[in-house]
Amino acid sequence: MTDEIDDVVDAVMTASRAMLSVVARSLAAAGEHTGGDTAGDVTLPQYRALVVLAQYGTRRPADLARALTVSASTATRMCDRLVTRGLVARTRTGDDRREVAVALSPAGRALVDEVTRLRRAEMHRLLATLPAAERTAVRDALRRFAEAAGEVGETDWAVAPVPAEDGAR
Known part of the structure; x- marks a missing residue:
């Protein structure tokens, strides 16, 4: 059983490197497509912080750190850099001036949307090379894997329309 699990772990590790490469290429290409170098500096x-904010909306830096x-302190520095790049907006949340929250700015949302679009296009190209039965098996296995990892489904956040009254998403 251990050898079987080790074999699956090896396959998942290899696939995760391939997927990480897709993310890195998409992030780099997003800067080229948007005509700016902001994405290339992220x-x-x-970027993972931007994705968390896209998924869950406005967060306190401490909540973002947990996610x-x-x-x-790492999350605060990360937020500082993202605010400087115009990808995140920081707001005061109450009477206490020390209490702040961060949310995606319109530029941050545009970056997440563009990277997602580019990732989807590359994944589509790669998966189109597999026979239909293998694509179905990959889909089913990856859905179960993502569920086990506690990830939100793609259509539940990335491509879903943002309600007009929810500017924090």
């Missing part, structure tokens, strides 16, 4: 951890499994 690291993969910073990213980084320290609060």
Whole structure:
């Protein structure tokens, strides 16, 4: 059983490297497509923060840190850099001036949308090379894997329309 699981782990690790490459290429290409270099300056951890904000909306930096499994100071520095790049907006949340929240700015949302579009296009191209039965098996296995990891389904956040009254998403 251990050898079988190790074989699956090896396959998943290889596939995850391939998927990470797709994300990195999409992030780099998004800067070229938008005519700016903002996307090219965004690291993969910073992009992950943007994705979390796209998925869950406005967050306190401490909540973002928990979602990213980084320290609060790391999340604060990350937010500072994303605010400087215009990808995240910081707002005060109450009477206490120290209490802040961060949300995607329109530029941040546009970046996540563009990277998602580019990722989907490349994934479509790659998956089109597989026979239909293999695509179905990949789909089913990856859905179960994502569910086990606690990930939200793609159509539940990335391509779903944003309600007009929810500017924080």
